Amino acid sequence: MKSFGHLDALESESIHIMREVAAACRNPALLFSGGKDSIVMLRLAEKAFRPCKFPFPLVHIDTGHNFPEVIETRDRLAASLGERLIVRSLEDSIRRGSIVIRNPDLPRNPYQSVTLLETIAEFGFDACLGGARRDEEKARAKERIFSFRDEFGQWDPKNQRPELWDIYNTRVHQGENIRVFPISNWTELDIWQYIEREKLHIPSIYYAHQRKVIRRGNAVIPVSNLVKPKSGETIEVLSVRFRTVGDMTCTAPVESDAISIGQIIEETAMARITERGATRMDDQTSEASMELRKKEGYF
């Protein structure tokens, strides 16, 4: 018997969850952003379903604030897998008037839920597979693998179905839907180890590169067409990499010289700040900000 390590155990669990969704849900979708966790999700879907096609389309909710390298990876991966990619953008919701934003340059994560819910309604999805992990944040630590949303897409932490063994209750009422998180039990380190083992291609901005940044408080913020220095701020060029790749206006890189997955793993194993703590300014607004966003339908 070949040795069955923790990555094998996590992988098998994730495949099992994806197949349950495929078998038990009427019209599922896989939320795919081009970030590292969703790239791992695609490899797991290949492992779960090949030689068949995926029994679901890939869906991306585009905030219009994404890094171009990530969008490029998204399109190339979907094309090379030969799978259907549905892109719906916040701009559409803004045009429709379902999203009203005060300043187009501010972070757009809070509005993502609106376009996601509109997309779910447009296609009638009853289940959305997402690449969230429980180690990311304490609200996620308490969320089930199969997480139920009411017709407003809301998560009710007090009213979750008990989840026992690997027997998942996949039943939903008309109008409700499920968010399913097959990599719930993976940590940031597991993700990197898996990317290394599977030799997965990830957007170049995950590796150390020279980037123009400005410092605000403790954070290092990338300069882009959306983020320009305010008066008194100066642009520096630093060697940085991204640990997460979200909205360009609120995703901060970390200083790093890691140019290989092996070096990233080393840095991750040594990291002294959580992934979201280091890189997501929108989660730091209040101690409970993720919890609030989840309740509003954020996946």
Place this chain on the structure above:
Amino acid sequence: MSNTTQLLRFITAGSVDDGKSTLIGRLLFDAKSIFEDQYSAISLTSRKRGMESVDLSLLTDGLQAEREQGITIDVAYRYFATPRRKFIIGDTPGHEQYTRNMVTAASTANLIIILVDARRGVLVQTRRHTYLASLVGIPHIVLAVNKMDLVEYSESRYREICAEYLAFASQLGLHDVKCIPLSALSGDMLVDRGENLLWYQGPTLMEWLENVEIGHDLNTRDFRYPVQWICRPQTGTHHDFRGYMGRIASGEVSVGDPITVLPSGRTSHVLEISTYDGKLDVAHAPQSVAIRLTDEIDISRGDMLVKADNLPGVSTEFCAMLCWLSETPLDRNRKYLVKHTTRTVKCLFKSIDYRIDVNTLERHAGPAVNMNDIVHAVIRVQQPLAYDSYRKNRACGSFIVIDETTNDTVAAGMMD
């Protein structure tokens, strides 16, 4: 950490007073799994609450909803890793919902740490936790005799508690019990041995978590393969491919093995075992694979492939221990659904034989079944299930009960 690091899932049982949160906080802290931003957040809270040192128990503090409403949400999962193993902690708060929460968290655990306060010894709740651990069949138990600092690190006190506990555990048929004296507050015998328990020669808690043998926690004898999904690409090179996809629940299977399909009883042989990474000669639990058979027979999701010479029970009626999870009591006039492996069938509760008092382990008669009750029931299902006794095979002896109207998961079942 290499790719062949094993995964161990454990839970802790004990009330807040036993130092459970401090123990988890300390394990995470000493295993260097506390990040600076988390640490500075709890330091700030500790100072706000007027504490002199950082209260590690705050690491397991809950959500805003819990803090505001004084409720606690059942299970939170936490992760840490050492060079030897990756760990998943199922953290359950101890309060009146305890039975339901503990059964939920225990269902996936390899090991349970049962905490006792060295001053108070084995209590009613210690017995309750131990009974539930035995009911759910957690393979390994650690009795953590905590707060040794408050009994002057007395060896005789420790031995007294262990002797009493081991006698109780053996009555329940639990034999893999490890007793460890410790102090979660000072850290003695958690990760470091400390200077105060020199008379204790056994492993620290962390050493035990890293080394306890878990290779046999899954049933390796009885091959059970619930079919999850059928892959028929019907294209090009895969024109004739019909793969039965699933996760091996227990045992192992080889190419050429004679196979029986349940509940139909049809037979065939294993033609091929494949994964995305290539074909296998042998596969074992808990691998997710695709199996092709030599004959074209009618197989659908919910069927189970087993070896022809090792069959499980197949029946439309079975007995089981049931833990009722729902606030709405069981209504015996109604039909429910049973989900067992990948098969979902309608069911009826034919009889409720007795209820177990989890504090005294006494059996009581009476048909009412309320939340947190543990009962023995006879259940009829509309179509036959292929199952093992839970004692012999956790993966094929467990099921959940679903209320068809609300879609809620209302009970967890373990077959006799």
